[in-house]
Amino acid sequence: MKSVRIKVxxxxxxxxxxxxxxxxxxxxAVTGYVCNKGPFVEILAQGEEDDVKKFIDKIKYEPPKRSAVLKMDIKEKDPDEKYKTFEIIESSKVEGEIFVSPDIAICDECLSELYDKNDRRYLHPFINCTSCGPRLTILDSLPYDRPRTSMRKFPMCSVCEKEYYDPSSRRYDAQPVCCNDCGPSVYIAGTDIKGEEAIRTARSAVALGKVIAVKGIGGFHLCCDAANDAAVERLRQLKSRPHKPFAVMMKDIDTVRRYCKTDPFKEEILTGHNKPIVLLDKKEGEGVPFLSEKVAPGNPTIGVMLPYAPLHCLIFDYKDDTLVSPVLIMTSGNVSGAPIASTDEEAFSMLSGFCDLILSHDRDINIRTDDSVTDTLDGKLYMIRRSRGYAPLPMMLSKEFKGELVAYGADLKNTFCIAHDNLFYPSSYIGDMEDMRSSEVLKSSVIKMNKLLETDPEYAVCDLHPRYVSSLLAEESGRKIIRVQHHYAHILSCMAENDYTDEVMGIALDGTGFGEDDTIWGGEILRCSLDGFERAGSIAPFDHCGGDLASREGYRIALSMIGSIYKDGSEDVIRVLDLCDLNAFRAISKMIEKKINTVKSTSTGRLFDAVSAILGIRKTSTFEGHAAMELQFAAERNINEPVIPDIEYVRSGSGRKIVATDEIVRFITDERIKGEDPDKLAMTFHLMLAEGAARCALDAAGDIDTFALSGGCFQNKLLLTEVKKRLEKEGKKVLIHSVVPPNDGGVALGQALYGMNKLSKIGG
Ligand SMILES: [Zn+2]
Ligand SMILES: [Zn+2]
Known part of the structure; x- marks a missing residue:
C-alpha cells in the first residue's frame, strides 16, 4: 500500500x-481526503501503487474545466493513519498566494439560460456564474470579493443574493452574479438609448453595414459585417489600416467550419473557456460562403474567435427581426499601437472617428485586456499575443528564487512581468510604447498589478536600449535597475516557460534589438545561462541605412545588401529586379559609404524584408512583419521541389561564427535573375536560413545538448519547424514557446528570470 500527500x-x-x-x-479505488487550504488544495491518497499512480494522472490530465493547475507537489508519506473512505473535508486556511483567475468566457449553461424565455436572466447581457464571467478585468484588489470589484455599485437583488449564498446553486459565491433587475445595463453612449433598445439599435446598424464600437470584457471592439465589402473597406479607411488583418468573431462553431479549416484541437481551443483568437486557414472553393477579401488581404489565414461575452451573443441573436451576419469584424478598439479603449471617455476620444455609434455599459473595466491571439503547433498552443483568458496566470518555476521585481519588457508589443519568489506573472498586452497612451497605461498597470499581488519591488529590470521608453519608465520608477540584452531576454523567456534553468544554446531570430556593441542585433546564436550569455554567432552583418524608415521600406535593406554583394555590378542587378530607380540606389549607397544614418545590423526581420523585396513579393510594409509574412506565404504555396545548394553555411568572423546569410542572399538573387519562380525561391530561402542557423548553433554548442528557439521571426512556423527538425536530427533537445509569445510580448518574462536569479544571489 502506498500513501502520498499531494498539493495542487x-x-x-x-x-x-x-x-x-x-x-x-x-x-x-483510492481512499483519503481532499481539503481546501486557500492557496492550494491538499489531497491525501492511499491505495495500491498502480491505483495511486492512476489517480495522480487523472488529477493532472482531467482537472475541472475552469481550473489551471500550475504545480503539483507530491510527497510520499508514512501511512500513520488508515483511511477507509475518501472524503471532502473543510479545514483552516493557510497563508500564501491566492491566484487571480483570468476572465472566463460564457459557459454553456449560462448560454442556454440566456436564450430561455422562462429563465429570469433571459437575454441578460451580463449573465454569469461560478464557472464563467469577468474576473481580472473587474478586480480592484484581493481577496476576490464583490466589494473589491466593479460590481460593488450593483447591490444584489434578493433573488440573486439567495443564489449567491446557496451552496447548491451554480451561482454560489460567484462575485459578478446579477440579473435583469439588479445588474449593469447597456446603452448607446452619448444618447438616451438604453437596454433592449440599445441592443436593437446596435444590431440594425451592423446589419446596415455601419461600423460600431462595442464594450466587452477587457475593452472596446470595432465591429462591422465581415461579409460586407464596403463596410470593411470603410473601416480600413477610417483606421488608415490598408492591409493588417482584422480578427473576426463568428456566431458559433458551425459557422467557423463553413468558412475555415479546423481540426479537433483547434475547435477545442475555439470553444474552450479562454476563447482566444485562433489563426485558421481560410476554406476556398464552391460552397464556402462569401467573406470580404479585405478582412485579411492576401493572407491564407484568418484570426477567428467565438462570442465570449453574453453581449456578443446578443449582437448575433436577439428577439427582433434584424438579421445580423454570422461573421463580424471584431478588432481591438484602439488607434494603431495604443492600448485598447476601456472607458466611454477613451472610446469617444479614440474611436468616435472610426465608428457610427458606441454600444457601452456601466460595468467598469479596471484592468484592460485585449483578446489573446494563438496559433497551434503539434497539438499545442503557439501563442502570438497572451492576454485575455491567460493573464495574469503565473509561471511557477521549480528552481527556488527569493525576492521580488518588476520587468518592464520591450517597446513593441509591450507586456510587463512581476516576479515574486518562484512565481512569474506576465501581464496582459499593453501596446507599442511609441504611443504616449501606451506608456501611461504601462505605468498605471504596473501600479495596479503591484497592488493586486501585494508586491512593492525594490528592483526593476529593463532593456539595454538607452532610449527605449520602457527603460526610461523603469528608471523613472525610482527602483534599482538591472539591464538585460533584448535577445538574451528572448531566450530566457523560452527557458522560463519550459521551466528549464540550465545552460542552453539559444537561437534568437528577431526584428531588432539593441546589442552590447551598440549595433542592431536580431539574428543571434547565444550560449546562455541564467548568469549571462556569450554571443557565439550571428547572421552576416549588413548596413542598416535610414533608421526606422528601413523597417517600413524593406527594399532599402535589399539595396544595401546588393551593393555590398555585387559591388560594381549592383546597378545591373537592381535594374533587372526593378527594385527602385538608380538615383535612389546611388543616394542610399552614398549614405552608407559616408555612414550617414547608417548602423551595422544583424536583424533577421530586416533580412526577411530584403528577400521579400528582391523576389518582388513585397517592397514596402504597412505594418510590422508585413513583407516577411508575405514571403512566408509565398514559400508555403510553393509546389516545386526546392534545391538547397551546398554552400559554406557557417564561417568564422571576428570573435564569433557567422551564418552566411550574405551568401544565401547572393544565391537567391542570382536564381531570381535567371528567372526562377519566386515562390520556390521563398521556400529555398527559408530552408537555407534554417540550415545556416542550425549548423551555426550546433558548431558553437560544444557539450550543450539543449537548444532554445525564440524571437519574433519564430512566429513563422515554417522557419521554426525547419530549424527544430535540423537540431532534433542531431539528437538535440529543443525548447520552443507555447503559452508565452516568441515575439517581444515575451521579453518581460525573460528579463524577470534574469533579474530574479541575480536577486537570489545577492540575497544569499
Ligand atoms: Zn456560466
Ligand atoms: Zn438580481
Whole structure:
C-alpha cells in the first residue's frame, strides 16, 4: 500500500476541484481526503501503487474545466493513519498566494439560460456564474470579493443574493452574479438609448453595414459585417489600416467550419473557456460562403474567435427581426499601437472617428485586456499575443528564487512581468510604447498589478536600449535597475516557460534589438545561462541605412545588401529586379559609404524584408512583419521541389561564427535573375536560413545538448519547424514557446528570470 500527500497549486478555488478529485478517487479505488487550504488544495491518497499512480494522472490530465493547475507537489508519506473512505473535508486556511483567475468566457449553461424565455436572466447581457464571467478585468484588489470589484455599485437583488449564498446553486459565491433587475445595463453612449433598445439599435446598424464600437470584457471592439465589402473597406479607411488583418468573431462553431479549416484541437481551443483568437486557414472553393477579401488581404489565414461575452451573443441573436451576419469584424478598439479603449471617455476620444455609434455599459473595466491571439503547433498552443483568458496566470518555476521585481519588457508589443519568489506573472498586452497612451497605461498597470499581488519591488529590470521608453519608465520608477540584452531576454523567456534553468544554446531570430556593441542585433546564436550569455554567432552583418524608415521600406535593406554583394555590378542587378530607380540606389549607397544614418545590423526581420523585396513579393510594409509574412506565404504555396545548394553555411568572423546569410542572399538573387519562380525561391530561402542557423548553433554548442528557439521571426512556423527538425536530427533537445509569445510580448518574462536569479544571489 502506498500513501502520498499531494498539493495542487493554481486556480483551484471555486472551480469544482474538490468534487472532481473525490470522483477520481472513487474511480481509482483510492481512499483519503481532499481539503481546501486557500492557496492550494491538499489531497491525501492511499491505495495500491498502480491505483495511486492512476489517480495522480487523472488529477493532472482531467482537472475541472475552469481550473489551471500550475504545480503539483507530491510527497510520499508514512501511512500513520488508515483511511477507509475518501472524503471532502473543510479545514483552516493557510497563508500564501491566492491566484487571480483570468476572465472566463460564457459557459454553456449560462448560454442556454440566456436564450430561455422562462429563465429570469433571459437575454441578460451580463449573465454569469461560478464557472464563467469577468474576473481580472473587474478586480480592484484581493481577496476576490464583490466589494473589491466593479460590481460593488450593483447591490444584489434578493433573488440573486439567495443564489449567491446557496451552496447548491451554480451561482454560489460567484462575485459578478446579477440579473435583469439588479445588474449593469447597456446603452448607446452619448444618447438616451438604453437596454433592449440599445441592443436593437446596435444590431440594425451592423446589419446596415455601419461600423460600431462595442464594450466587452477587457475593452472596446470595432465591429462591422465581415461579409460586407464596403463596410470593411470603410473601416480600413477610417483606421488608415490598408492591409493588417482584422480578427473576426463568428456566431458559433458551425459557422467557423463553413468558412475555415479546423481540426479537433483547434475547435477545442475555439470553444474552450479562454476563447482566444485562433489563426485558421481560410476554406476556398464552391460552397464556402462569401467573406470580404479585405478582412485579411492576401493572407491564407484568418484570426477567428467565438462570442465570449453574453453581449456578443446578443449582437448575433436577439428577439427582433434584424438579421445580423454570422461573421463580424471584431478588432481591438484602439488607434494603431495604443492600448485598447476601456472607458466611454477613451472610446469617444479614440474611436468616435472610426465608428457610427458606441454600444457601452456601466460595468467598469479596471484592468484592460485585449483578446489573446494563438496559433497551434503539434497539438499545442503557439501563442502570438497572451492576454485575455491567460493573464495574469503565473509561471511557477521549480528552481527556488527569493525576492521580488518588476520587468518592464520591450517597446513593441509591450507586456510587463512581476516576479515574486518562484512565481512569474506576465501581464496582459499593453501596446507599442511609441504611443504616449501606451506608456501611461504601462505605468498605471504596473501600479495596479503591484497592488493586486501585494508586491512593492525594490528592483526593476529593463532593456539595454538607452532610449527605449520602457527603460526610461523603469528608471523613472525610482527602483534599482538591472539591464538585460533584448535577445538574451528572448531566450530566457523560452527557458522560463519550459521551466528549464540550465545552460542552453539559444537561437534568437528577431526584428531588432539593441546589442552590447551598440549595433542592431536580431539574428543571434547565444550560449546562455541564467548568469549571462556569450554571443557565439550571428547572421552576416549588413548596413542598416535610414533608421526606422528601413523597417517600413524593406527594399532599402535589399539595396544595401546588393551593393555590398555585387559591388560594381549592383546597378545591373537592381535594374533587372526593378527594385527602385538608380538615383535612389546611388543616394542610399552614398549614405552608407559616408555612414550617414547608417548602423551595422544583424536583424533577421530586416533580412526577411530584403528577400521579400528582391523576389518582388513585397517592397514596402504597412505594418510590422508585413513583407516577411508575405514571403512566408509565398514559400508555403510553393509546389516545386526546392534545391538547397551546398554552400559554406557557417564561417568564422571576428570573435564569433557567422551564418552566411550574405551568401544565401547572393544565391537567391542570382536564381531570381535567371528567372526562377519566386515562390520556390521563398521556400529555398527559408530552408537555407534554417540550415545556416542550425549548423551555426550546433558548431558553437560544444557539450550543450539543449537548444532554445525564440524571437519574433519564430512566429513563422515554417522557419521554426525547419530549424527544430535540423537540431532534433542531431539528437538535440529543443525548447520552443507555447503559452508565452516568441515575439517581444515575451521579453518581460525573460528579463524577470534574469533579474530574479541575480536577486537570489545577492540575497544569499
Ligand atoms: Zn456560466
Ligand atoms: Zn438580481
Amino acid at each position: 497549486y493554481g486556480i483551484v478555488q471555486g472551480v469544482g476541484m474538490r468534487p472532481t478529485v473525490a470522483r477520481h478517487a472513487s474511480a481509482c
